[in-house]
Amino acid sequence: xxxxxxxxxxxxxxxxxxxxxxxxxxxxxxxxxxxxxxxxxxxxxxxxxxxxxxxxxxxxxxxxxxxxxxxxxxxxxxxxxxxxxxxxxxxxxxxxxxxxxxxxxxxxxxxxxxxxxxxxxxxxxxxxxxxxxxxxxxxxxxxxxxxxxxxxxxxxxxxxx
Numbered sequence: 001x002x003x004x005x006x007x008x009x010x011x012x013x014x015x016x017x018x019x020x021x022x023x024x025x026x027x028x029x030x031x032x033x034x035x036x037x038x039x040x041x042x043x044x045x046x047x048x049x050x051x052x053x054x055x056x057x058x059x060x061x062x063x064x065x066x067x068x069x070x071x072x073x074x075x076x077x078x079x080x081x082x083x084x085x086x087x088x089x090x091x092x093x094x095x096x097x098x099x100x101x102x103x104x105x106x107x108x109x110x111x112x113x114x115x116x117x118x119x120x121x122x123x124x125x126x127x128x129x130x131x132x133x134x135x136x137x138x139x140x141x142x143x144x145x146x147x148x149x150x151x152x153x154x155x156x157x158x159x160x161x
Contacts, residue, residue, distance in 0.1 A: 045108035
């Protein structure tokens with residue numbers, strides 16, 4: 001197996017991990033909040049925080065490293081065409097990820113406190129809406145990145161790579 005093909009397999013596994021964890025985190029936390037069960041909410045945000053540390057954050061590093069390495073191997077210009085668009089989306093997603101991780105930590109702390117007093121604080125709903133909005137933006141970004149990388153087309157240059 002060539003180095004490029006090996007990197008591509010690792011990159012695709014990283015994409016699968018990043019997207020899968022992102023979507024499952026959103027589903028788990030949103031489902032728990034809709035249930036209103038304080039123990040379930042606390043558990044969901046604890047799980048989200050652990051999955052971020054173990055899977056999501058490492059996958060962002062794997063994606064960046066393997067993507068850049070493949071571009072260097074093939075001589076693909078990093079700052080133009082479809083790859084520049086993917087890098088811009090990726091940078092935005094990493095920014096959203098850090099904001100989301102910060103919000104998740106706050107939501108987790110609030111859910112722990114809620115179990116002690118028996119109800120969620122007023123701030124929880126506002127932070128949850130912010131977190132959900134970030135998740136929606138991230139989901140759209142993930143889908144766009146996968147589409148651009150798969151087709152190797154530039155959305156800004158009228159489809160030209």
